[in-house]
Amino acid sequence: xxxxxxxxxxxxxxxxxxxxxxGARRKVRIDLLDDVKAGDYxxxxxxxxxxxxxxxxAEEIESFLEQLAC
Amino acid sequence: xxxxxxxxxxxxxxxKGEEEIRIMHLCGTHEDTITRYGIRSLLPKNVKLLSGPGCxxxxxxxxDLQKVFHLLEKKDVILTTFxxxxxxxxxxxxxxxxxxxxxxxxxxxxxxxxxxxxxxxKPVVHFGIGFETTMPSTALAVLDDxxxxxxxxxxxxxxxxxxxxxSLGEARIDAFINxxxxxxxxxxxxxxxxxxxxxxxxxxAGFEANDVLLAVFMLVKTVKKxxxxxxxxxxxxxxxxxxxxxxGNVKAQKVMEEVFGREDWEWRGLxxxxxxxxxxxxxxxxxxxxxxxxxxxxxxTPSEDPKKRACRCxxxxxxxxxxxxxxxxxxxxxxxxxVGPCMVSFEGTCSIWAKYGxxxx
Numbered sequence: 355x356x357x358x359x360x361x362x363x364x365x366x367x368x369x370x371x372x373x374x375x376x377g378a379r380r381k382v383r384i385d386l387l388d389d390v391k392a393g394d395y396x397x398x399x400x401x402x403x404x405x406x407x408x409x410x411x412a413e414e415i416e417s418f419l420e421q422l423a424c
Numbered sequence: 425x426x427x428x429x430x431x432x433x434x435x436x437x438x439x440k441g442e443e444e445i446r447i448m449h450l451c452g453t454h455e456d457t458i459t460r461y462g463i464r465s466l467l468p469k470n471v472k473l474l475s476g477p478g479c480x481x482x483x484x485x486x487x488d489l490q491k492v493f494h495l496l497e498k499k500d501v502i503l504t505t506f507x508x509x510x511x512x513x514x515x516x517x518x519x520x521x522x523x524x525x526x527x528x529x530x531x532x533x534x535x536x537x538x539x540x541x542x543x544x545x546k547p548v549v550h551f552g553i554g555f556e557t558t559m560p561s562t563a564l565a566v567l568d569d570x571x572x573x574x575x576x577x578x579x580x581x582x583x584x585x586x587x588x589x590x591s592l593g594e595a596r597i598d599a600f601i602n603x604x605x606x607x608x609x610x611x612x613x614x615x616x617x618x619x620x621x622x623x624x625x626x627x628x629a630g631f632e633a634n635d636v637l638l639a640v641f642m643l644v645k646t647v648k649k650x651x652x653x654x655x656x657x658x659x660x661x662x663x664x665x666x667x668x669x670x671x672g673n674v675k676a677q678k679v680m681e682e683v684f685g686r687e688d689w690e691w692r693g694l695x696x697x698x699x700x701x702x703x704x705x706x707x708x709x710x711x712x713x714x715x716x717x718x719x720x721x722x723x724x725t726p727s728e729d730p731k732k733r734a735c736r737c738x739x740x741x742x743x744x745x746x747x748x749x750x751x752x753x754x755x756x757x758x759x760x761x762x763v764g765p766c767m768v769s770f771e772g773t774c775s776i777w778a779k780y781g782x783x784x785x
Contacts, residue, residue, distance in 0.1 A: 357453050357631075358557070358605045358667070383535055386560050386676045397608065397667055400506075400554075401533025402561040404673055405608045411666035414632075 358397040358404055360412035366392055373398060376416065431637040432466040438644045444470045445647050446596050447640060448743050450586065451478040451603035452771020453631050459780045461633040463640075471644060474595060474743035477585055478603055480554045481508045481769035482741055483691045487726035488578045489514045492551050493522070495576070495713065498720045502527040502544060504537035505551035508769040513762065515729050519551075534565040534575075541573035549574045549713045555582040556609045559702060560676035563683035566704065566711045576713040577704050580689060582606050583614055584700035590622045595743040599625040599643040601636065604664045609680075611672020612662050619659045625650070630664040639663050683708055692765065693738030737764035740773050747774040747782075754778060 361373035361382075369385035373396065383402045384390040395412035396403035407415070439445060449455065455475045458464060464473055477483050489512060496503055496519075503519065507530045510519040522528050527546070531537050534550055541548035552562040552575045559579045566575060582603070590597060602615060607628045615626055625646040629639035642661055649656040662668055682705075689701025704712035714721060735757065736750040747753045747766070757763040759778050766772035776782070 358608065383533075383561070383564065385564065386673060386679065388675065397605070399557050399605060400561050401535050402564070404557070404560070404605070404676065405667055407667060414666065415630075 358399040360395055360397050360407055360415045362412070363390055363392050363394045363396060366390060371403070373403070428461075428466075428634050428637055431634065431641055435466075435471060435637070435641050435644055436468045438641065438648065439468050439471050442470055442644075442648060442651075444472060445598050445644055446472045446474060447599045447601060447643050448474040448476045448589075448595065448597045449478065449601040449629075449636075450476040450582070451601075451606070452482075452769065452773075452776070454478065454601055454603070454629065454636060455773050455776050456771070457631050457633055457636050459776050459782050463633060463636055466637070467640065471640065473640070474597070475740065475746075475773040476589065476600075476743050477691060477694060477741040479741075479766065479769050479771040479773070480558070480580070481506075481512060482737060482765045482772050483580065483585075483693065484509070484512075484553050484578050484765070485690045485692045486514050486729055486732070487690060488576075489519075490726045491721060491724060492519065492576055493517060494724050495549065495717055495720055496522050496526045496528070499547070499717060500526070501547045501549045501574075502529060502540060503549050503551060504529045504531045504534075504540065506530065506553065508771075509551060509553055511762070511768050512765045513731070513768075515727065516731070534561050538565050538568050538570055538573055541570045545572065547572045547574060547716075549576055551576050551578065553578045555580060555603075555606050556680065557603075557605045559680050559684060560609060560673070563679040566683045566708050567679070569711070574711050574713040574716055575704055577684070577702055579684065579702040580691065580697075580700050581686070581702055583610070583618065584697050585691060585694060586618055587621065588694060588697045588700070589742065590618070590624060592742075597624065597743070598647045600627075601639045601643070602626050602628040604628065604630050604667060607662075607664065607668040607672065609673050609676050611677075612660060612668065612670045614672065615660050623650070623659060625656070625659050625661075627661045628664050628668050630666065635663055691741075693741035732764060735764040737766040737774070740766050747777045750774070
């Protein structure tokens with residue numbers, strides 16, 4: 355429930371953005387954050403970006419989630 | 425040697441000769457990590473990891489669920505909620521069982537519910553559950569001000585539950601592993617009140633096995649110092665710096681404060697927890713299902729579900745027992761045919777233990 359998934363912002367159309375989650379793209383609300391730009395990495399929870407993260411951090415979280423999924 | 429094994433060894437070394445150290449985690453995803461990676465088996469016998477009330481579906485009391493059932497029975501609304509909630513049985517029904525007669529839809533996000541409301545003329549009621557991680561999204565949906573969109577708020581603030589558990593004292597909690605993504609929103613600062621009131625060590629932790637092991641190590645070290653009468657460097661630590669800041673997401677906090685009030689609300693297993701309920705505040709009552717359909721709830725009183733009499737979800741949520749101690753676990757209560765919500769939700773301790781076969785050990 356409280357899990358958040360990292361993804362890369364591809365396109366911004368405030369208050370929305372298209373976020374790429376390892377190939378799967380989804381429209382996400384970004385108005386809980388300031389200054390979200392294309393190329394940023396964000397943590398997404400139930401369709402809302404709740405935090406900006408560094409690329410390396412996003413990759414770390416992603417690799418953990420991949421382990422969970424297998 | 426892997427990093428995890430190394431940390432486990434450091435924990436064993438640190439805990440040598442200590443009286444039992446009881447650490448409670450507060451998040452279903454932490455339970456998943458702990459059980460999936462067999463972390464309990466890596467720890468010495470005197471370090472116990474307890475599972476707390478960290479699963480929103482699990483702590484939602486039957487009375488809330490029955491109220492939503494009642495609303496569906498009386499009014500022709502479109503009801504939206506998250507997947508796990510729709511499978512929780514109560515009085516021989518689930519939200520899913522209303523399908524066919526009523527329009528019950530599973531959504532991934534509250535935003536999907538708002539989009540449904542824009543397209544439909546019927547009232548759309550979103551059964552909102554979840555802690556501070558999820559509450560800002562519901563708040564934004566309310567602020568969107570779509571005329572036929574309502575929220576039945578079953579949202580609850582998390583920190584009052586920590587306070588309440590400590591005040592009960594029954595689980596003998598020495599330290600907490602705090603939830604990662606609740607903390608992304610509320611920030612490290614939100615836990616200062618718990619530190620001041622109880623001087624209980626807390627670590628905000630991420631969700632990888634090494635995150636949890638590191639948190640356990642930090643906590644064992646701190647508890648030991650406290651017991652020896654020494655002053656620990658800090659009682660409130662943040663291991664999950666990659667997603668949690670001291671201030672948290674201030675914008676999300678503001679949105680939450682704007683839309684939600686605070687009341688004393690019941691939690692499954694815990695009873696009434698002071699200041700833990702998040703009703704829609706009066707200012708936005710036109711989007712509050714409890715206010716808009718007030719007439720429906722006037723004559724409503726919840727009943728006790730006879731099927732759950734032997735269910736011990738409540739004690740599992742308070743960290744008093746493990747699923748193995750429940751007489752129904754993997755007998756009459758299984759993931760396929762669950763009795764209590766801890767077996768329904770993928771964040772429920774019983775469901776996690778069933779999934780990874782923890783009960784075989």
